[in-house]
Amino acid sequence: MAGWSIGKHWVQVDVREPFLTIFVDEERTRENEIPTHALGDFPLKIGKRGVLLRRVRNLDVARSEIWIDGVKVPPSEDPIPRRKPKKDTVCEVHPGGKGGYRDPGATAEAKRACGVCRVSLCDSCVAVDDVRCKACFETATTAMVKAERALRIKGPLLGVALGALVFVFGLALDIVRMAAIGLAAIALVGVRVGIGYAKERQEAKNRLPP
Numbered sequence: 001m002a003g004w005s006i007g008k009h010w011v012q013v014d015v016r017e018p019f020l021t022i023f024v025d026e027e028r029t030r031e032n033e034i035p036t037h038a039l040g041d042f043p044l045k046i047g048k049r050g051v052l053l054r055r056v057r058n059l060d061v062a063r064s065e066i067w068i069d070g071v072k073v074p075p076s077e078d079p080i081p082r083r084k085p086k087k088d089t090v091c092e093v094h095p096g097g098k099g100g101y102r103d104p105g106a107t108a109e110a111k112r113a114c115g116v117c118r119v120s121l122c123d124s125c126v127a128v129d130d131v132r133c134k135a136c137f138e139t140a141t142t143a144m145v146k147a148e149r150a151l152r153i154k155g156p157l158l159g160v161a162l163g164a165l166v167f168v169f170g171l172a173l174d175i176v177r178m179a180a181i182g183l184a185a186i187a188l189v190g191v192r193v194g195i196g197y198a199k200e201r202q203e204a205k206n207r208l209p210p
């Protein structure tokens with residue numbers, strides 16, 4: 001199950017009904033508290049940090065997001081290691097170029113290495129999740145947005161495909177009722193998507209920025 005690396009912690013959300021089970025380093029937190037269909041913001045404590053679990057509508061299902069300091073953190077399939085930099089290195093991505101300090105007084109000491117690409121980072125160049133460099137964080141964010149879009153379309157498409165299959169079989173077997181059920185299923189998917197979309201818009205409008 002995918003999750004979020006926050007510093008040295010690994011956060012996962014299991015959405016089996018009726019309540020969410022939130023794991024922080026495999027320990028349960030806020031157990032039997034948040035119904036799986038509930039939308040909204042739920043504060044979590046991850047180590048010393050305050051993090052927001054946001055449940056948002058994705059047409060007809062709810063989706064989990066993790067926000068830190070107003071930034072949505074892209075999930076990963078596996079925990080991202082929190083790496084130490086090599087000894088006595090300076091930040092390699094600091095404004096000014098690759099370790100780019102001509103002025104010896106201004107070197108930014110590397111405190112961490114990116115858990116993905118291993119570039120050395122100072123405190124201010126590490127992303128909000130405290131494990132990745134900002135470039136790797138951005139790349140993962142792009143992938144997250146794509147995956148969210150794909151997920152959105154998958155459910156309705158499956159419904160339409162099934163409806164079409166029933167319709168075609170109904171025609172082939174000359175069973176009017178079966179063909180009608182197929183058409184009705186397609187219409188139902190359309191209605192559900194329409195309602196889901198309208199609710200989604202409404203909720204997005206009412207939602208406060210994290």
Ligand SMILES: [Zn+2]
Nearest residue numbers: 091094122125
């Ligand atoms: Zn830096």
Ligand SMILES: [Zn+2]
Nearest residue numbers: 114117133136
């Ligand atoms: Zn990186």
